[in-house]
Amino acid sequence: MKALRFGRHAAIAVIAAGALALSACGSDNATGTAPAGSQSAGGTKVTGTLTGIGSSAQGAAMDAWKTNFASANSGATVQYSPDGSGAGRKAILDGSAQFAGSDAYLKDDEYASSKSVCGPDGAINVPVYISPIAVAFNVPGITDLKLDATTVAKIFRGQIAKWNDPAISALNPGVSLPDLKVTPVNRSDDSGTTQNFTDYLAAAASDVWTDKAAGVWPAGLQGENAKGTSGVVKTVTDTPGAVTYADDSAVSGKLGVAQIKVGDSFTKISADAAAKAVDAGKPVEGRAANDQSIKLDRKTTIAGAYPIVLVSFHILCTTYDKQETVDLVKAFEHYVVSAEGQKAAADSAKSAPLSSDLAAKAAKAIDSIKVKS
Incomplete structure (x- = not known):
């Protein structure tokens, strides 16, 4: 058990005041060009700044993801402020962040609200991190x-x-x-x-x-x-x-x-x-076509399953205003859910990698992100 734990970094990169002013998710100012779909930190190069707010539980994994992604994409920066899942969901719903880290998927009313910022299909929940x-x-x-x-x-x-x-x-x-x-x-x-x-x-x-x-x-x-x-x-x-x-x-x-x-x-x-507990979960109904929200069975009796578990999500808009933003979001998120990204999280945060099936569904959801028409 002791091998599972480590001291969380005392500080995580926080958005500097005045460093970046964002408007709605669909009209942020990430810059650069590159086709989406990079599945490793060293995939197709992108540039720009991506801003996220949310889960402090994701902190150690996010440190690894940010560092590796920036190393492979010298013109790209990911800023993440670990203010808590609730703050992250609020930020993507009011357009002050391009993605949210959340240890809970959007509630029904939050999903409905996301349509005014993210387009008619609203926001999607993409699993990126599993931890007890x-x-x-x-x-x-x-x-x-x-x-x-x-x-x-x-x-x-x-x-x-x-x-x-x-x-x-x-x-x-x-x-x-x-x-x-x-x-x-x-x-x-x-x-x-x-x-x-x-x-x-x-x-x-x-x-x-x-x-x-x-x-x-x-x-x-x-x-x-x-x-x-x-x-x-x-x-x-x-x-x-x-x-x-x-x-x-x-x-x-x-x-x-x-x-x-x-x-x-x-x-x-x-x-x-x-x-093992996550694998026994069920998809949440009534969401966007590629949403990957998971309802966990907390009363499972499966031998060896640990039911006090969180699935941490990145909440993303289904549409953004600029192609440059779409490219940057896709490149970073594809890295996060890739085998390389999941290994980086497991090494730094001792999380459980997404199963191959869940990772494939997450990648499909990321691929569905597009420019607003």
């Missing part, structure tokens, strides 16, 4: 615990006050649990990680977690909060007894990570286990 969400804790002397959905839900609802609570002890016979206060730590921002985590709780522990899945943490629950993936991980690292949910790539070796009960057994967190 860790239930990470700071209990001195303990690095491995077994938890089921009900117990996780009770912990984050404040219904379990101490780490030696009978509910935790029953799942971990032989483990000497301390009489230590449990401090849940949640995201303070609108987060796709929160959306996926609460989706799991609402589906797998509905008798305890009575709130609907949402990107914003339910008001009124006990605990601490912090902004972004790095914020919650730091808070837990600094607070004995604290527990949070976070992209596993950001969880340091100082923290313990729970195994999650699936069916009659417990599944250790891993990229392969996350991919």
